[in-house]
Amino acid sequence: MTKKNTSTIAKKRLTVLAGVALVFTALAVLALPGILRRLGLHPEFEGQRYLLPAGKALIICTNHDRLGEGGDETGVMASELTAPYYELKEGRVAVDVASIQGGSIPSDPQSFGRLIRTRYDERYLEDPALRQKVENSLRVDDVDFTAYDIIFLAGGWGAAYDLGQSAVLGQKISEAWAAGKVIGGICHGPLGLLQAKDAGGEPLVKGRSLTAVTDKQVEELGISITPMHPERELRAVSAEFESATAFRDFFAHHVVVDGRLITGQNQNAGAEVANLMMKAAGGTRR
Amino acid sequence: MNAVLGAPRVEVALRWLAAAVGVLLLLMGLGFLVMPELLAAGILAAEPARAVGINSLRGDFGGLFLGMGLFTLAGTLTHHRRLLSVPIAFLALIVMGRLTSMIVDDLPVVTAGALAGEVLFVLVLSLSMRSSSVRGVADRRSVSAATLRLRVALALGVVAVIVVGAFQVQRQIGLRLLAAAASSQLAVDGLEALPDGLHVGLAGTGAPLPEQRRHGGCSFVLAGEHLFIVDSGPGSTKALELMRLPLADIRAVLLTHLHSDHMGGLGELMLKAWTRGARTEPLNVVGPEGVEQVVAGFNLAYSIDTGFRVAHHPPTIAAPEGAGGVAEAVKSFDADGAAVIFQAPDLKVTAFLVDHRPVKPAFGYRFDYKGRSVVISGDTLPSESLRRQTQGADILLHEALQPEMLQIIHDAGLRGGQPNAAQLSSDILTYHTFPEEVARIARDANVRHVVFHHFLPQVPMRIFHSAFLGGTRDIFPGPVTMGVEGMVFSLPPGTSDIQMGWLL
Numbered sequence: 001m002t003k004k005n006t007s008t009i010a011k012k013r014l015t016v017l018a019g020v021a022l023v024f025t026a027l028a029v030l031a032l033p034g035i036l037r038r039l040g041l042h043p044e045f046e047g048q049r050y051l052l053p054a055g056k057a058l059i060i061c062t063n064h065d066r067l068g069e070g071g072d073e074t075g076v077m078a079s080e081l082t083a084p085y086y087e088l089k090e091g092r093v094a095v096d097v098a099s100i101q102g103g104s105i106p107s108d109p110q111s112f113g114r115l116i117r118t119r120y121d122e123r124y125l126e127d128p129a130l131r132q133k134v135e136n137s138l139r140v141d142d143v144d145f146t147a148y149d150i151i152f153l154a155g156g157w158g159a160a161y162d163l164g165q166s167a168v169l170g171q172k173i174s175e176a177w178a179a180g181k182v183i184g185g186i187c188h189g190p191l192g193l194l195q196a197k198d199a200g201g202e203p204l205v206k207g208r209s210l211t212a213v214t215d216k217q218v219e220e221l222g223i224s225i226t227p228m229h230p231e232r233e234l235r236a237v238s239a240e241f242e243s244a245t246a247f248r249d250f251f252a253h254h255v256v257v258d259g260r261l262i263t264g265q266n267q268n269a270g271a272e273v274a275n276l277m278m279k280a281a282g283g284t285r286r
Numbered sequence: 287m288n289a290v291l292g293a294p295r296v297e298v299a300l301r302w303l304a305a306a307v308g309v310l311l312l313l314m315g316l317g318f319l320v321m322p323e324l325l326a327a328g329i330l331a332a333e334p335a336r337a338v339g340i341n342s343l344r345g346d347f348g349g350l351f352l353g354m355g356l357f358t359l360a361g362t363l364t365h366h367r368r369l370l371s372v373p374i375a376f377l378a379l380i381v382m383g384r385l386t387s388m389i390v391d392d393l394p395v396v397t398a399g400a401l402a403g404e405v406l407f408v409l410v411l412s413l414s415m416r417s418s419s420v421r422g423v424a425d426r427r428s429v430s431a432a433t434l435r436l437r438v439a440l441a442l443g444v445v446a447v448i449v450v451g452a453f454q455v456q457r458q459i460g461l462r463l464l465a466a467a468a469s470s471q472l473a474v475d476g477l478e479a480l481p482d483g484l485h486v487g488l489a490g491t492g493a494p495l496p497e498q499r500r501h502g503g504c505s506f507v508l509a510g511e512h513l514f515i516v517d518s519g520p521g522s523t524k525a526l527e528l529m530r531l532p533l534a535d536i537r538a539v540l541l542t543h544l545h546s547d548h549m550g551g552l553g554e555l556m557l558k559a560w561t562r563g564a565r566t567e568p569l570n571v572v573g574p575e576g577v578e579q580v581v582a583g584f585n586l587a588y589s590i591d592t593g594f595r596v597a598h599h600p601p602t603i604a605a606p607e608g609a610g611g612v613a614e615a616v617k618s619f620d621a622d623g624a625a626v627i628f629q630a631p632d633l634k635v636t637a638f639l640v641d642h643r644p645v646k647p648a649f650g651y652r653f654d655y656k657g658r659s660v661v662i663s664g665d666t667l668p669s670e671s672l673r674r675q676t677q678g679a680d681i682l683l684h685e686a687l688q689p690e691m692l693q694i695i696h697d698a699g700l701r702g703g704q705p706n707a708a709q710l711s712s713d714i715l716t717y718h719t720f721p722e723e724v725a726r727i728a729r730d731a732n733v734r735h736v737v738f739h740h741f742l743p744q745v746p747m748r749i750f751h752s753a754f755l756g757g758t759r760d761i762f763p764g765p766v767t768m769g770v771e772g773m774v775f776s777l778p779p780g781t782s783d784i785q786m787g788w789l790l
Contacts, residue, residue, distance in 0.1 A: 049723075049726075051667060051668060053641065053643060053667055053716055053717070054643065054716070090689065090720070092667065092715065092716045128697075284641070284667070284668060284669060284670060285668060285670070285673070286667075286668040286719075286720075286723045286726070
């Protein structure tokens with residue numbers, strides 16, 4: 001009798017414990033996106049927004065879709081394309097999307113994960129107009145960069161494979177810079193500045209303040225297989241590299257405005273950099 | 287309490303009061319059945335009903351009130367006093383509905399009288415029911431089934447006779463009502479009752495997309511003695527007339543820009559100001575460059591009509607020199623893009639440049655009167671000049687375009703094979719302000735009250751308000767009103783009050 005009672009009680013306790021554990025796990029999973037946001041991932045942009053009526057912007061992305069030979073799928077980090085795209089669009093700017101080779105732009109599948117994706121990414125998934133632009137992106141060689149007010153370089157691991165390596169991109173950015181356009185990018189995007197020159201033939205980034213993905217972030221995420229690391233490469237051409245840090249740099253947020261050159265450290269900076277670029281291009285507060 | 291209610295005299299008095307309520311409800315039911323529009327307008331302040339509305343008013347309202355009236359009378363006349371619980375329940379539900387509307391609908395409270403009446407009815411009926419139960423009346427005297435049937439048949443018969451009779455004499459009722467209405471309404475000036483102060487009213491809140499219940503853009507501003515009309519969109523003159531504005535007294539019509547939805551009603555407005563008010567000088571029309579051409583065009587288009595009227599009426603009604611309008615273009619602005627266009631003691635009217643490219647120039651207007659201020663945005667993107675002029679304004683009347691709703695229309699246009707409609711909806715994205723942007727501008731400028739008064743796309747029903755406003759109310763801490771034609775906002779000098787009223 002007593003034995004039976006004890007075992008019943010034990011069973012009950014176990015059930016209750018399991019229940020409590022289940023509830024906590026469910027809560028943790030549900031709350032995780034909020035916790036990540038609190039830590040600094042993709043913070044909602046609450047600063048001053050700008051508009052640039054009748055303005056034009058070009059967002060440049062990678063075409064590279066693998067980490068190393070036959071490695072994991074990668075491409076552009078979705079929010080680095082979608083956040084600036086929608087911020088620019090709400091700023092009444094007409095936005096085109098280009099890539100090094102033109103055509104389809106691969107997205108890092110991780111960027112649509114429940115914990116990572118932003119409201120911009122969700123909007124993109126429902127937006128045939130932008131999807132069409134991403135599937136049929138312009139080829140950098142065919143685009144006159146001086147026809148745009150704003151040139152935005154999106155990052156993602158894929159960008160480490162083709163932005164910094166493209167002489168054409170460097171040439172086009174040099175032309176846009178010479179024409180007084182606003183140039184910028186975030187994360188691995190600023191690698192696209194490496195081959196650009198200013199009017200005197202010096203590297204565009206030389207002596208200019210900027211930011212991009214830190215070496216610490218590359219290390220922390222354990223993806224050093226990529227051929228170019230932004231902090232190392234940009235410092236090598238004498239850029240004044242700045243960054244913020246966090247217990248993981250993935251959560252850090254930093255933006256640098258150096259005249260017409262505007263950069264953001266990583267995926268957290270897309271919305272802010274897009275707005276600051278509209279401001280630099282003569283935009284109005286909205 | 288019970289002792290008082292149980293007193294025979296109290297019971298009888300309450301019974302008669304309840305019976306009176308029953309008769310009133312019965313008459314209202316009959317009224318709705320016979321002349322629904324009149325009762326809707328008079329009692330409910332509802333819009334003139336259309337086909338569906340009239341049908342429902344006769345049916346639903348007629349049925350509801352007749353039912354409540356009959357149950358009340360049955361409850362009071364037969365000593366089945368519990369029957370009173372039926373009208374009590376309905377009246378309580380009606381009161382609940384009204385209170386809900388007052389909380390969620392953000393409209394001027396025009397039905398406070400009706401609400402008070404209904405609460406009173408509930409009180410009388412409840413007390414009567416209670417008092418009879420205290421006295422045990424129902425147990426003491428009961429009516430036989432045959433008598434009851436007779437009374438019910440009698441009541442229904444009376445109702446039927448009244449209904450049939452009323453329909454028979456509709457012509458007479460109509461003529462009587464007309465006579466009463468004509469003497470009481472023709473002479474009335476809708477603005478007369480407004481005290482000294484700054485008042486702004488909405489007479490046109492539509493945009494080019496067609497909408498049943500909105501006219502082309504038009505507002506009026508009354509600052510002390512000075513009456514201004516801002517914009518004159520198609521159909522808006524009718525709304526001004528229905529609001530009984532003294533059109534002859536218009537100091538000037540101020541146009542924000544020369545898009546048709548803001549000036550297409552100018553011909554009608556000039557005509558009505560002339561003939562209804564017997565003006566002896568043409569209407570002043572102030573606006574951006576090009577206004578001369580617009581006014582000249584309307585003058586020309588109406589010149590034949592003017593000739594007919596001069597030939598037909600004596601000069602006391604249609605003085606030839608009062609016809610049409612004269613244009614005055616505002617051309618010089620200070621460094622901030624502002625120009626004071628009208629100044630009087632206590633009053634300053636400022637036109638300022640806004641950004642409605644490619645529509646250039648385009649204006650907004652600010653009115654300052656005795657320390658109170660109203661800003662009307664005109665059609666514009668967020669602009670620095672508007673931000674400056676909006677600083678500290680009591681009321682900001684602003685246009686707004688909701689991009690998400692427009693996107694839905696755009697996509698539907700594409701799917702439905704209407705690429706032009708789709709193109710149009712994406713084109714207009716680039717020259718209007720989003721509701722949340724208005725909220726940020728108003729917040730930054732310490733505006734007290736935001737009134738949206740020009741809607742893209744259409745907002746035909748209350749249910750769309752929330753979708754239209756988006757996060758507006760999270761950004762702007764003050765009240766936000768979705769403008770409805772007929773609304774008047776009054777700003778008494780020396781206070782910070784903003785009173786919402788109703789002229790339609």
